[in-house]
Amino acid sequence: MTHTLIYPVSARHNETGHLEIGGCDVVDLCRVFGTPLFIYDEETLRRQCRAYLSAFGARCHDFEVVYASKAFSCRALCQLVEEEGLSLDVASGGELAAARKAGFPAARIYFHGNNKTPDEVRLALRMGIGHFVLDSFDEIERLAGAVRERGDGPQDVLVRVTPGVRPDTHAAVQTGQQDSKFGFGLADGLAAEAVGRVLTTAALRLTGIHAHLGSQIFDLSAYRRGIETLVAALADWRRTLGFECRMFNVGGGLGIRYTSRDEPSSIAELADVAVGTLGHEAGRHGLPLPRILVEPGRSIVGKAAVTAYRVGVVKRIPGLRTYVAVDGGMSDNLRPMLYGSRYEAMLASKAEVPATDEVTVAGKHCESGDVLVRDVLIAAPEPGDILVTPGTGAYGYALANNYNGQPRPAVVLVRAGRPRVIVERETWDDVLRLQRPLHGETGSTGQEA
Secondary structure (H helix, E strand, O other), rough: OHHHHHHHOOOOOOOOOOOOEOOOEEHHHHHHOOOOOOEEHHHHHHHHHHHHHHHOOOOOOOEEEEEEEHHHOOHHHHHHHHHHOOOEEEEHHHHHHEEEOOOOEEEEEEEEEOOOOHHHHHHHHHHHOOOOEEOOOHHHHHHHHHHHHHHHEEEEEEEEEEEEOOOOOOOHHEEEOOOOOOOOOOOOHHHHHHHHHHHOOOOOEEEEOOOEOOOOOOOOOOHHHHHHHHHHHHHHHHHHHOOOOEEEOOOOOEEEOOOOOOOOOOOOEEEEEEEEHHHHHHOOOOOOOOOEEEEEOHHHHHOOEEEEEEEEEEEEEEEEEEEEEOOOOOOOOOOHHHHHOOOOOOEEOOOOOOOEEEEEOOOOOOOOOEEEEEEEOOOOOOOOOOEEEEEOOOOOOHHOHHHHHHHOEEEEEEOOOOOEEEEEEOHHHEEEEEEOOOOOOOOOOOOOO
């Protein structure tokens, strides 16, 4: 098949002329489980986990790969990454609850977020999670107070530092610049003040620092600049504050291919830059080499999934455009609307038919901007066809919503011809479940599935 680099590793065209993933015919999956449908390939997920462990393990002995679950979180995925030996990053009470229900080892959980609520802090402390990543002075006081209230020993923490490095990516997913809602600024001295404050707070034990530059990064020079800047700061804090950094989290953000034109760096290249730069800079400043942590999300799950839709309407505007309307849209993939993200598409039901028609794939929602893919070549479309967009494993279901009362899709995990539902499809009754009427109940919608 063409453009194999943007599809799951098990994707192929089968004997019936359909797209197949994980040994499962995509058209058959849609008939059984409905559409829209997220289809995750277990082989791709496990390969990506192992690629990170292999790349960093070949370059250093003391490292940790931490899956950033904000890219896609559910109980089954928490269990999968735990089986592969990864740790887990959560950014909310909901992601933490999923990890807890999945039985993920609490000691290997890192809790991020720029505004962790008191309830979230208490939940994390009850679970006994390994590390909080501190993001503000308010949080330092809030967490320390909660630890003292419980009468526990000191809680291990990292301080999130904003190094002032702006990577070459969309402005909405840049996080390492000085003007950011995340972390403590380096240039204005707030990071040093935070480190000093935590070191003198008996309820907290500072083990290291964390920095995240952004997301969908292709040019690895930003990682190099960030590490150089941060190690210089660590050398200064060792002299002035007596801080010995034992854990250095370089964050995540490695980009993936969404289209055949994209040229991201590889996991091995990221490991070369991160491990090599940290080792060189630590040696140059006379610092002991800390454990290096990397926090991939998108590059673990992004390529592993496709979203399958059923074509409902084909609208041809002579001389202008052909719109192919599908039964999902911005309720299951917000990235094109938020970031102008580009995707490719194909008809899974006509995988062997030449792609001759240039179309724009539109969603079903009441917004002119509800467009998933613009100006893409696919086989001649007809109502009832199954259309897929690849590369939707990250920030697809995670950003899914109920706009226009649309139920969120099901998620299936496929391997060796066996599909397993790991997230059930919502029904209209699910969408209405929390709503309360003004005057009495009028009964169910009657929708069972």
